[in-house]
């Protein structure tokens with residue numbers, strides 16, 4: 001656990017904290033708003049303890065498994081199932097399916113993570129990997145990746161009109177909700193990903209091309225850093241400070257995060 005270097009105030013959430021968060025704080029209403037335009041039934045997913053190795057003992061066998069939640073009555077039911085797993089992470093499937101579970105589209109998304117930026121102090125991702133710190137990041141990297149998210153958003157505005165930004169707990173996601181983008185084929189997605197990378201954006205090609213179809217669920221808990229996944233307006237991004245912004249600090253951490261020195 002100590003080998004992950006994180007900005008001050010960020011740390012793994014305990015099982016108890018995860019349970020408390022999903023029982024008391026997780027907003028089903030806000031999640032519903034996020035999906036208000038969704039076509040078909042959204043599939044959710046959790047990972048219990050792949051990175052943190054923190055998991056309820058009874059789920060030892062499934063700690064690293066991606067568990068799909070696609071049988072549920074409503075979002076409250078989804079919440080109940082998440083509480084049961086006490087997961088380190090919750091996601092949704094960007095694929096859109098028809099009634100016979102056939103894939104008919106996919107939400108286009110961009111994933112910017114702080115470990116992918118070249119830090120003047122900690123170096124490139126390759127440098128960090130060499131030290132076994134591939135998931136580590138610092139405050140400076142967080143700030144740099146935020147600037148990059150803003151620039152990427154502005155670049156994408158030339159092509160798309162319905163986008164949202166979400167702070168993922170580590171970096172930022174840009175979600176594209178333009179109708180035509182749902183219908184892009186793999187080739188087109190790959191082309192967009194490569195163009196963005198050529199422009200210097202440290203995005204995860206796998207996410208944009210669509211091979212990785214899961215993306216963090218807005219308003220869920222990122223258990224690696226104890227932060228809530230938070231949708232943001234573009235205008236909020238510049239001033240957004242994930243270390244101190246109360247909207248992304250779960251209740252169980254509030255006091256510690258704001259008073260630690």
Ligand SMILES: [Zn+2]
Pocket residue numbers: 119120121122123137138139140141
């Ligand atoms: Zn750094």
